[in-house]
Amino acid sequence: MQKMRDETNFASKRLNGRRALVTGASSGIGRAIAIRLGQEGATVAVNYLVDADAAEVVRQIVDAGGEAIGIKADVSDEEQVDAMFLRVKKVLGGVDILVNNAGIGEFHPFLELNLDDWRKVIDVDLTGAFLCGQRAARAMVGDKTNGAIINITSVHQTIPWTGYAHYCAAKAGLDMLTKTMALELADKDVRVNSVAPGAIATQSNQEATSNLESKHHLARRIPTQRSGRPEEIAAVVAFLCSDEASYITGATIYVDGGRMLYPNFRQGSETALSR
Numbered sequence: 112m113q114k115m116r117d118e119t120n121f122a123s124k125r126l127n128g129r130r131a132l133v134t135g136a137s138s139g140i141g142r143a144i145a146i147r148l149g150q151e152g153a154t155v156a157v158n159y160l161v162d163a164d165a166a167e168v169v170r171q172i173v174d175a176g177g178e179a180i181g182i183k184a185d186v187s188d189e190e191q192v193d194a195m196f197l198r199v200k201k202v203l204g205g206v207d208i209l210v211n212n213a214g215i216g217e218f219h220p221f222l223e224l225n226l227d228d229w230r231k232v233i234d235v236d237l238t239g240a241f242l243c244g245q246r247a248a249r250a251m252v253g254d255k256t257n258g259a260i261i262n263i264t265s266v267h268q269t270i271p272w273t274g275y276a277h278y279c280a281a282k283a284g285l286d287m288l289t290k291t292m293a294l295e296l297a298d299k300d301v302r303v304n305s306v307a308p309g310a311i312a313t314q315s316n317q318e319a320t321s322n323l324e325s326k327h328h329l330a331r332r333i334p335t336q337r338s339g340r341p342e343e344i345a346a347v348v349a350f351l352c353s354d355e356a357s358y359i360t361g362a363t364i365y366v367d368g369g370r371m372l373y374p375n376f377r378q379g380s381e382t383a384l385s386r
Contacts, residue, residue, distance in 0.1 A: 124152030125353040130203040131155045132195075134186050134243055135213030137162035139313035140263060143341035144210055147349050149177030153208060156199050157181045160213075186213045186239030196246045205254050208352045209247035211240040211285075212263045216278035229277045236281035237288070244292060244303070251301045258301040259352045262289045263344075266309045266367050282307075286363060293361030302360040304351050309367025310338040334369035 126148060136145040137159035149155045149172030157172075157179055159165035165181040172179035180202055184195040199206050214236045219228050240262055251258030267275065268282040286305055293303040310333060347366050350356055365371050 124150075125349065125355065126208070127152035129153040129207045129352070130199070130205055131208035131210065131352070132158060132182075132199055132206050132243070132247065133210040133212055134158040134239070135160075136210075137165040137168055140308065140311060140341045140344050141210070141212040142168050143345040144212060144263075144348050145179070146171050146175070147342065147345035148208065148210075148352065149173075149179055150175045151349050151353070152177070153352075154178040154203055155180075156195075156203060156206075158186070158195065158213065159183055160185055186211075186243055187234035189242055192239075192242045192246060196243075196250065200250065205256065206247055206250050207256050207258055209243060209258075209260045210263065210348060210352075211243055211261070213239055214263065214281075216275055216281075218274040219277070220274055221276045224276060232277040233281050233284075236278065237284045240285050241288060244288070248292065248296055248299075248301055252296070252299045255300070257354075258296075259356075260292065260301065260303045261348050261351055262286075262303070262305045263348075264289070264305045264307045264363065266307055266365060266370055268305075268307060268363075269371065289363065290361050297360055302351075302356070304356075304359060304361065305363040306344060306347050306351065307363050307365045307367065308339065308344050309333065309365070309370040311341060311344060312338040313341055332370060332373055333367070334372055337368065339366060339368060 131148045131153040133141055133145040133155060135141040136157040145155050145157050145168050155172055157165050157168050159181060169179040169181050182195050182198055184191040186192060216232055244260055247260055262285050264285050265282040267279045268286040272279050289303055289305040296303060344366050347364055351359065
């Protein structure tokens, strides 16, 4: 585990002493969340699958004065998830915060969507969150820690999206999983909430959110007339992980520039306008 100077841009560190695991944290929203939790004082386990950028995320956390490790694991594989939590226990001593961010979704028209592609998305986006959420909750209850679990869902848990039936189904399922977990764990000092991003300007979405035509498209669907930044998602996650959100559980917070005010549109085949 790496550690450097105790410097941060934040006047107070709300997550001092906390131990966080962020899945899918090597890029995009997960990267921003991992860095923000580290800046807030948490020791962060940066989960990744194949992306070598995880080392850079660890470095940024360390440079901000935090502590971090990288852990490679496929969240859809039960044995790898168990091994990841064993390492978190060994190196960090336990887990107080889990952010289920790992997710995938490729465009497949419903009539052409095959079972393997369906299962791939469900396994990562929904089953992966179940596996990690269950292991984290067991650890939190066993250690009698004041735990927080955040599931990153999407506006498409509610808004249908043409070509993404598997993704929408997984995110809708994750929303209900969040609520059920929250209900079962409320009296065990473990809070469970969802953050549902709208159109976020991640690297993978850069083309769709930067060209003029897509900007006009976004403006027609988002009251704020812009896409969001990963750091804006991270800020909400950090709040929900902190004691300032101690009376919030089972909630879904939409971070979407007001997009949910226009839920009843027919989303076309644009592939990168939402998380």
